[in-house]
Amino acid sequence: MIKAKVESAINEQIKNEFYSAYVYLAMSAYCDSLSLPGFANWLRYQYQEEMAHGMRLFDFLLHREGRVKLLAIDKPKQDFGSTVELFEEVLAHEQMVTGMINDLYEIALGENDYPTQVEVQWFITEQVEEEKNAANILEQLKMVGDNKSALLMLDRELAGRTGAEE
DSSP: OOOHHHHHHHHHHHHHHHHHHHHHHHHHHHHHHTTOHHHHHHHHHHHHHHHHHHHHHHHHHHHTTOOOOOOOOOOOOOOOOSHHHHHHHHHHHHHHHHHHHHHHHHHHHHTTOHHHHHHHHHHHHHHHHHHHHHHHHHHHHHHHTTOHHHHHHHHHHHHTOOSTTO
């Protein structure tokens, strides 16, 4: 049986993962409105990945005989400025999620909940990749600057994301 403090923290993180999905879906729609379908595609795959993360925690909690309690999800921002500003937000968001995952791990550690520590370790490793990917795209966008041709080339590259690399 899972302890109440850990169960509550996992429910909170399920909400956070679904909120992250919602943020990425809003970002995808924004990029579509800018006629950047490759960026929209990349962000839509981020949405799907975050949904999968939420469901992974959802199923983990059920397997531990915990109770899933779905919490309210805030409305995401709708406008993001330039692609550089957007990916600054992507990176900041991933850094925030990393902090949340670290907090969840600390709770599991404090409660001597070894199965949750093992599960959350997967998320810790995943966050290293998430931050790296966001930082790489942000740096490429900074290199592109005002060069619209280079932006379109990057957009085409991001259109190639299929989710198979997840």
